[in-house]
Amino acid sequence: MARELADTLNQLLNQQPRQRRKLLAAGLFAALAAAAAGFLLDALPGSASLRIAGNDVVSNRQFLSRMLQEEAARHGLSLRILPAMSTEQALERLNRGEIDLALVPAGANGRYPNVTQLAAMPPELAHLLTRPGIDQLADLRGRQIDLGPRGDQLSDNARGLLEFAGLRADRDYLESNLSQEALMSLPADRLPDAIVTASYLPSMLADFLIRQRGYHLIALPFPDTPSSRLDWAAPAEIPAYLYGAAPAVPPQALRTAGMNLHLLAYGQLDAKAEYRLLETLYSPALAVRLNMKLDEALLTRPSGFPLARGAQLFLERNRPLLSRENFEKAKSLGGFLASLMSALLLARRWFRGEKVELS
Numbered sequence: 001m002a003r004e005l006a007d008t009l010n011q012l013l014n015q016q017p018r019q020r021r022k023l024l025a026a027g028l029f030a031a032l033a034a035a036a037a038g039f040l041l042d043a044l045p046g047s048a049s050l051r052i053a054g055n056d057v058v059s060n061r062q063f064l065s066r067m068l069q070e071e072a073a074r075h076g077l078s079l080r081i082l083p084a085m086s087t088e089q090a091l092e093r094l095n096r097g098e099i100d101l102a103l104v105p106a107g108a109n110g111r112y113p114n115v116t117q118l119a120a121m122p123p124e125l126a127h128l129l130t131r132p133g134i135d136q137l138a139d140l141r142g143r144q145i146d147l148g149p150r151g152d153q154l155s156d157n158a159r160g161l162l163e164f165a166g167l168r169a170d171r172d173y174l175e176s177n178l179s180q181e182a183l184m185s186l187p188a189d190r191l192p193d194a195i196v197t198a199s200y201l202p203s204m205l206a207d208f209l210i211r212q213r214g215y216h217l218i219a220l221p222f223p224d225t226p227s228s229r230l231d232w233a234a235p236a237e238i239p240a241y242l243y244g245a246a247p248a249v250p251p252q253a254l255r256t257a258g259m260n261l262h263l264l265a266y267g268q269l270d271a272k273a274e275y276r277l278l279e280t281l282y283s284p285a286l287a288v289r290l291n292m293k294l295d296e297a298l299l300t301r302p303s304g305f306p307l308a309r310g311a312q313l314f315l316e317r318n319r320p321l322l323s324r325e326n327f328e329k330a331k332s333l334g335g336f337l338a339s340l341m342s343a344l345l346l347a348r349r350w351f352r353g354e355k356v357e358l359s
Helices: 002-014 018-043 060-075 087-096 153-164 180-185 204-213 271-281 284-290 309-316 324-351
Strands: 048-054 077-084 101-105 115-130 143-146 173-176 194-199 216-218 233-238 254-266
Touching: 048 060, 048 087, 048 271, 060 077, 060 101, 060 271, 060 284, 077 271, 087 101, 087 115, 087 254, 101 115, 101 153, 115 153, 115 204, 115 233, 115 271, 115 309, 153 194, 153 254, 180 204, 194 204, 204 216, 271 309
Parallel strands: 048 077, 048 101, 143 173, 143 194
Antiparallel strands: 101 254, 115 194, 115 216, 115 254, 233 254
């Protein structure tokens, strides 16, 4: 079929007057040049601008976003951090394509068909901070416990952890929902009896409450084998003496829960931009700045959302160079280049006004 089309085209062109053949050949040259330029532009890295949902200014997620923003600039990516928004707001805007990225705790419910998973981050460790005199979970009955703003997945997860420990909201304790900024700005006598927060270690909020407001940490039990309703977390420990040695805070390692965190993306985001962002995320430079190595082996840890195209490309980058798939791609590319050269030679002869006979 291709040969017949080529013969027909050649006959039609050879029948044209010399001047018209030159014009047609020039048009063909221009079309081939445009195609080659498009191919090269598509292959070159270029630049991209991405928008990521913001968080509380004192949260580790905001800190992570800032570090990622600075390192991304080295990879030709402009990362704009938007004002703070709840998990629910971030997912809704991500689903509509109003933002490109969001750091979201695992466990989010709802249907968001345009949201994909770009990466899985290290778990954030839950901290249960209490006033002096509250030394065990039983002491929290009838008290006020802050779980963070409603609409944020952290609040839902904290509520689930307390329920697993036998404490139900509005039955065993009074729930409050303050932001981390609000908790750090309130005077000590207006703060709740206990606060649940989650962060990488050390937590800025926990450090402030311990040093400036007299709070201390107590254990938050979590099963070695979580049930399906707690599959967004895993058992973890807060090391002894993390927040002080005199007095020791905590005096011994405390059992707690590590809550999974994911970097989610808009489903129609450019795969090459996603790929370059992952190169930044897993770079040694970012690991040094965060003082924490991100393990790309955990990239596919389930979040309930499909894996982004850029993440798939990133995972495939270490495939053997001479794999069957790459061999077939090389064959296709070779065929394309050979066809392109033939078309250029043919166009050159037409441009010179020669009649072309195909053998």
